[in-house]
Amino acid sequence: MIRLRVNGKPVSLPEGSVVAAAIALSGLDATRSSVRGEPRGPLCGMGICFECRATIDGQPHQRTCQIPVRQGMEVSTDAG
Amino acid sequence: MTADAVVIGAGIVGAACADALSTVGLRVAVVESRVIGGGATAAGMGHIVVMDDSEAQFALTHYSQQLWRTLSPEMPAELEWDPSGTLWVAADEEEMQAVAHKHAYYVARGVNVEVLDAAQLADAEPNLRRGLHGALLIPGDSVVYAPCAAAWLLARAQLRRASLLADRVISIGRHSVHLTTGDRIESPNIILASGAWARELLPAIPVRPRKGHLAITARYPGFLRRQLVELGYLKSAHGHDTESVAFNLQPRTTGQLLIGSSRQYDVTHTSIDAPFLARMLRRAIHFMPALEHLRVIRAWTGFRAATPDSLPLIGPAPGREGLWLATGHEGLGITTSLATGRLIADAIAGRTPAIPPEPYLPARFPQ
Ligand SMILES: Cc1cc2nc3c(=O)[nH]c(=O)nc-3n(C[C@H](O)[C@H](O)[C@H](O)COP(=O)(O)OP(=O)(O)OC[C@H]3O[C@@H](n4cnc5c(N)ncnc54)[C@H](O)[C@@H]3O)c2cc1C
Ligand code: FES
Numbered sequence: 001m002i003r004l005r006v007n008g009k010p011v012s013l014p015e016g017s018v019v020a021a022a023i024a025l026s027g028l029d030a031t032r033s034s035v036r037g038e039p040r041g042p043l044c045g046m047g048i049c050f051e052c053r054a055t056i057d058g059q060p061h062q063r064t065c066q067i068p069v070r071q072g073m074e075v076s077t078d079a080g
Numbered sequence: 081m082t083a084d085a086v087v088i089g090a091g092i093v094g095a096a097c098a099d100a101l102s103t104v105g106l107r108v109a110v111v112e113s114r115v116i117g118g119g120a121t122a123a124g125m126g127h128i129v130v131m132d133d134s135e136a137q138f139a140l141t142h143y144s145q146q147l148w149r150t151l152s153p154e155m156p157a158e159l160e161w162d163p164s165g166t167l168w169v170a171a172d173e174e175e176m177q178a179v180a181h182k183h184a185y186y187v188a189r190g191v192n193v194e195v196l197d198a199a200q201l202a203d204a205e206p207n208l209r210r211g212l213h214g215a216l217l218i219p220g221d222s223v224v225y226a227p228c229a230a231a232w233l234l235a236r237a238q239l240r241r242a243s244l245l246a247d248r249v250i251s252i253g254r255h256s257v258h259l260t261t262g263d264r265i266e267s268p269n270i271i272l273a274s275g276a277w278a279r280e281l282l283p284a285i286p287v288r289p290r291k292g293h294l295a296i297t298a299r300y301p302g303f304l305r306r307q308l309v310e311l312g313y314l315k316s317a318h319g320h321d322t323e324s325v326a327f328n329l330q331p332r333t334t335g336q337l338l339i340g341s342s343r344q345y346d347v348t349h350t351s352i353d354a355p356f357l358a359r360m361l362r363r364a365i366h367f368m369p370a371l372e373h374l375r376v377i378r379a380w381t382g383f384r385a386a387t388p389d390s391l392p393l394i395g396p397a398p399g400r401e402g403l404w405l406a407t408g409h410e411g412l413g414i415t416t417s418l419a420t421g422r423l424i425a426d427a428i429a430g431r432t433p434a435i436p437p438e439p440y441l442p443a444r445f446p447q
Contacts, residue, residue, distance in 0.1 A: 035299070035334045050377040053298065061298040061375035 004073035019064035019075055020045075020052050031064055031077050083109035085269040085428065086257050088249045088281070091121040092226050092417040093406050094273035095233035100421030101271075102240035104429040109265055111257065113248035116234060117227030120275050120413065123382020125294065125330050125338055126226040127307055128415050129166055130218060132185050133314070136391055136439030141412060142191065143435050144419035145220065151418070158228045160333045165306045166221040167196070167205065169327070169367065170213045175311040179216045186218070193218055207303060207370045223307065223330060226414045249274075252281055255402050269428055272397070273406040275413070276383040286445045287393070287408050289383040291344040293357050298375045301335035310367060313341070322346060325360040327367040337374065339364050341411075343384075350381055386410045387445075394423050394440035398447055404428070405442045 001012045006026035013022055020042045023031050030039030031054040042052035047066045055076040056062040064075070085101045087094045090112035101108045115122075128148050131141045155161050170176045179195055186193040194217040196204060201215045234244065247259040256266045272278055276289040313326035321343075328340035342360045347353075357379055365372050387393060387408040397403040404427070406420050413420075423440065426433040 050298075053375075053377075061377070 002069045002071055004069055004071070004075060006075045007077055013069060015069070017069050019054065019056060019062070019067045019069055019073070022069050022073075023054065023064060023075060023077065028077060081109065081263070081265050083107050083243070083265055083267045085109070085271060086111065086265050086267045087271045087273055088252075088257065089119070089272070089274035089277070090116045090230060090234055090244070091119045091273065091275050092117065092230045092233075092414050093275065093409060093420055094271070095230040095237070096417040096421030097271050097273055097406055097424050098237035098242050098421075099233040100418075100425035101269075101428065102237040102242045104425045104431070106269075106425075106428070108237055108240075108242040109245060109267070110234065110237070110242060111245045111247055111249050111259065111265070113246075116244075117230030119277070120382045120384060121230050122227040123292065123294065123380060124226055124411075124414050125328070125340055126224045126229075126414050127166070127330060128222045128224055129307075129412070130186075130191060130221060131412065131415075132182060133390065134439075137412075138185075138189065139435045140392075140416050140419050140440065142189070143422075144416045145222075147418035147422065148222065148224065148415075149220075152222075155224075155229075156232060158225065159232060160225040160228070161222065162224075162331075162333050163220070163222040164331060165217060165219040167201070167306045167308050168216040168218070169201070169208070169308055169310050170215060171310060171312065171367075172213055176213045178311050178314075179214060182216050191218070192220055205305060205308060207368050208308070209367060209369055212367075217306070221307065223332070224414065229414075249281060252400075252403060268402050269404060270402055271404045271406050271424060275407055275409075276385040278385060278405075278407040282397070282405075284447065285393070285405070285407070285442075286387055287385045288345060288387075289348065290386040290410065291342075291347045291381055291383055292340065292411070293342045293352065293360055293379060293381050295339045295357065295361065295376045295379040296332075297337045297339070297371075298377050299335035300337065300374055303335075303370075303374070304329060304331040304337055307331065308367070323356070325356075325363045327363050329364060329368065329371075337371075339371070339376070343411075345386070350383075352379055352381060384410045385413070389444075392416060392420065392440055393442040394420050395427060395437060395442055398443045 003012045084106035087110045307330045310327040330338040393405040393408040
């Protein structure tokens, strides 16, 4: 199992999962918010729409549907 | 059905024509085959910019910019009106001389402008690379989100009884247009505002599609304050090379950055040309190295309607009674749309226009 944190909350899930799955497992349905503060989350699941962005290990605007989870990752959904 | 005027196309130019024509009391019908503002209008940067390549271009952009400014207090928030100004960036001494020329030109015509030296430029936009020579600041330029502006102008016209038809004009007859449904609209005035598609209905029109690419980033509030354009842009825009790119960077009110610009003739496919897009992005990074670390979230293309002399076609179509042209705005149609609407409405209503209309008359080209 891979252990990581989403907004500080510990989540564990099988190797090969993507970060979007970890965010969902942590209980959130949004990975970021729109200009007007509406929730936004994965739409296409294949790296095209850029809706699933979140900050991973300090790097903003990463497509969480494309990035596999790694041990000790810090994911944050605070950015826009 | 009948109308006092039929407008073909609901891009920013058609919408501005509908707005102006309904203001002078005409009952307008607008025909749009796709999405309101979904053509070049959705693809463009929405930079409302005063330009000085020729007196005629200055007159049109300056007049139109004043019209935009007058409208701005009424604009709904989704038009993202932003009076952020333009910095024309000089990369060398030769371009700094161009800055001095432009400065004198604009001052003589009452436009507020300011010359920045290298240090002032670095201070104004800290993310630009060092070693640039300065810039010309035009504080009165602004940005608008053009597809929403088109929808808004059209909604204003609809309040003045204009009607909107979701259909395609398949041919233009004498005082009538024919639609795919088999219906006809009879009207003494037909305004062709179909942008780069104008040749489909009028094959002899001197308009050539000129493709452009744009890219937009995620939100980085504070990264950029004003629209930056390299002075070399003028070579790219006004040269008639088959291909060119130039650094053109725009801050959006959302904190996003719109990255342009590119020009390609004789390309008809709408898909993204990845090597060419890369060339455009490299040009931007050359001026602003920090861009390399930002995230582009979308890229797209659009077609400008280019004419041989880089001025639009506004006025009666030679030899076609009742047909008016409002196209050929190349890379300035968002800026010059409002003036276009006024010139067409003034001509139809027999009013004296605010600027001389002659330089834009289609009759300047041999038939
Ligand atoms: C990459 C790029 C950047 C640009 N940046 C700027 C900028 O910063 N500032 C600026 O001022 N300008 C800019 N422009 C130029 C500007 O976008 C255009 O000049 C302007 O949008 C043209 O508007 P239009 O209404 O003439 O054309 P369009 O917006 O193309 O509208 C034409 C409409 O006609 C409709 N139509 C076509 N044929 C028919 C038919 N037979 N029946 C019914 N409807 C029909 C189409 O569906 C379309 O909606 C840019 C252009 C591009 C491509
Ligand atoms: S869900 Fe579309 S890019 Fe990730």
